[in-house]
Amino acid sequence: MTDIPLLSLAIWVPILGGLLVLATGSDRNAPLARMLAFAVAVAGFVVTIPLYTGFDTTTSAMQFVELTSWVPRFNINYHLGVDGLSVLFVLLNAFITILVVMAGWQVIQDKVAQYMAAFLIMSGLMNGIFSALDGVLFYVFFEASLIPLYLIIGIWGGANRVYAAIKFFLYTLLGSLLMLIALLYLFMQSGGSFSILDWHQLPLPIEPQILIFLAFLIAFGVKVPMWPVHTWLPDAHVEAPTGGSVVLAAIALKLGAYGFLRFSLPIVPDAAHQLAPLVITLSLIAVVYIGFVALVQADMKKLVAYSSISHMGFVTLGFFMFNPLGVEGALVQMISHGFVSGAMFLCIGVLYDRMHSRQIADYGGVVNTMPKFAAFFMLFTMANSGLPATSGFVGEFMVVLGAVQYNFWIGFVAATTLILGAAYSLWMYKRVVFGKIANKHVAELEDINGREFAFLAILAACVLAMGLYPFPFTEVMHASVNELLRHVAVSKL
């Protein structure tokens, strides 16, 4: 192991770099802002690579730990570390940030520096969330990441952006403030410690456990989002600029799910077992009902947004199966969904930049004018519907197996997603891409340029690699997942 504070670098390189980009000021310096943002994003990714190469897959302990006192008055520490559950998300996040910067290269012409800076700062804050081991530090990053996303949706978003931005902010704020009370309660019960690892060992009676679980459920459930508190997501997605949608889908939704693994399951395992039926029911509703909702969408972004909710329902379902297949499957699904949904939004962004419409009805026959694009879009649509050999299949299959182990009928209901997912994804693809050229706007479309080709190709490679050979991903999480399940199986009463 090295002495370089890699996690701090992963957090602060993008944030400080973002401030630097912000300092380039007005749009006169836009080219400089773009180049600088790209450099920072790449640097931010480079510093996370040693996290993977230097990661010890044999242990479930926290690695790359950094511990300094921050606010001694409340015993709040700057405590960072990653294990198998979180390390991949740090990498994924840093990676997606590069794509987001590339995706906004030409489209964003207004307040370029602020746009790029917002994404870079958010990327740093999200790395902070995934690596924080102190309750307040986690909370601080969790909340602070709302600010850039609020601005991104509100400034560069679509027509109804203000409503979407405020709805997004208030929904998530309510959840997280309830979590804050739970954190304060745990602080008190543990005799003045905000360390998440201490809380994992803290015995708690059942009633507080249930209340804490519910507070966490609201906080993380809103973020995931779970049915019925998902309604902010379609609005936010539809109104956000492409980069915002990508970050929302690929990273922000993972924060909630990650919260379940880091907080809900290990801190209040008994409540998690008792309330598992509730979470499973909500997850199944998300999988099936939201799947049907996705089917009837006329707006492509909304369709993908609903499909995200449905996929995330799969993730929460996997967690509450309490078996290795379920949890690992859910984690794989999270990573895969990060690639696939990010790619889907980028594809829609490619179309939107040309046509300024997201309505499925405005398209048709795109394959005739944009063959290269159609090929990529095909791959990602297949991945979204969980076709074998794409990353989408691995996670879904593992979760379904885990669910069948737990209870056949739950597995059965969950498996309907394979049909529903295929139905809404492929039907949309058919209407948009195939058929005759629908109108003269489609006839004038130009195929993707080199920059667009680059980021779609990178994502396509990731999707295929993960689908064909998921071992490098599962290997990393294996030890931590087993340890987590061992821990959750022991009662804390």
Add this chain to the structure above:
Amino acid sequence: MNFVVPDFYPAAAEIFVAVMALVIMLASTFARSIARNLSYFLTQATLIGAAFITIYTMEGEVVHTFNNLFISDLMGDFLKLMIYFSTAIALLYGRGYLADRKIDKPEYYLLALLMTLGMMVMVTANHMLPMYIGLEMMSLALYTMVAFDRDSARSTEAAMKYFVLGALASGLLLYGMSMVYGATGTLEFSAIAQAIYNQSANQTVLMFGLVFLVAGICFKLGVVPFHMWVPDVYQGAPTAVTLVIATAPKLAAFAMAVRLLIWALFDIAEEWQLMLMLVAAASIVLGNLAAIAQQNIKRMLAYSGISHMGFVLLGLLAGVVEGDRHFALNAYSSAMFYAVSYVIMSLASFGMVILLSRAGFEAENLDDFKGLNKRSSWYALMMLFVMFSMAGVPFFIGFFAKLSVLQAVVAAGYFWLAVLAVVMSVIGAFYYLRVVKLMYFDEPVDASPISAPAEVRVMLSANGIAIAALGLAPQMLMSVCAYALLGSL
């Protein structure tokens, strides 16, 4: 009774300010041509000088003088320093504003100095009498300052309202003091505490007195149900004066609450905690809900101030739980930290209103903030800091203020109160977000450049950065608050 020459040393700062006030009065009478600048700079110099004297005469222990009428302790010294600091900044922000409206008379600075002196007396009072005198001194100066733009009907109306309601509150307070005197036979705080401890006080009379005292304190803090003056006065007063009212006097009122409730009446804490609980809950609910409906930013900040003061009370009411007092230091220092944080945020928020105003134009509607990001992205960023800080979003000081108060409330076991405060904070976040929305998402309606003087710009930037910097490193201010109270409890 023998006359003993009292020890003047602990009161050196008060004496200095009083003397300087007279000097400024005389100087501005005789040097008419330069009176404006002279009185401004002399006032600022006095505040700085007083700060040096306070630091120099600071002693680690509690010192009484003037027959126990006066007390010098760390809490008092710290609050006094914060009062000089916020008054000095408020005067700095307001100077250009007053000059643009041709009301920057030398008397204005004189009144500000007398107000400061009143607050200093309140902070260092160890007896009902100086407490009351200090309060009146502060209030009378403030009433006059509100009416300073005497040709403005709205200002004079606000001043009248403030005066009538303020006088009523003073009356209530005085009545309460007289009852406490009736019950305990003394006006000195430590002697009152002793009398209550010995159970020699008449409980019925004492409780009546307590109710009136709490009412008086609540009026000065501006919390429900004694908040009616707050929005009208904030809106009606010239913005420079609103800035003064919304900052230092809150600290003085906090000091009054600490001296009266904690020093004198600590043994009946559970009685007044119950009252504060209702008041705090009502303030947080009403302040946040009413702020949503406001179109005028000064009124909006007034209602937001009501809810912030509710949060301060949350800290004060969490000190004693079923007779157990070991939460007290934690709770009261959280409340103090909140009050100080609020003052820092409040300075910046009204400072922004002043920044956008210019001769003949009051930037007091929310719409005046539209498109600020296009006009000046730097000040939009500063206002963004202030708004998110007030909403309690982290990496800003407001978050740690809320965290420490909520922590105290949870430690005391009042979960329902914490949940209520949190839910109302979410509702409150809406109107702060709306300001950010106006600045960042909307197009400007007024494209004129920002014309504030350089010192205001520099100070406001420093103020905004301080909000973020203290949010990144809150420990120092927190420990200062805890340390200042440690010696006094």
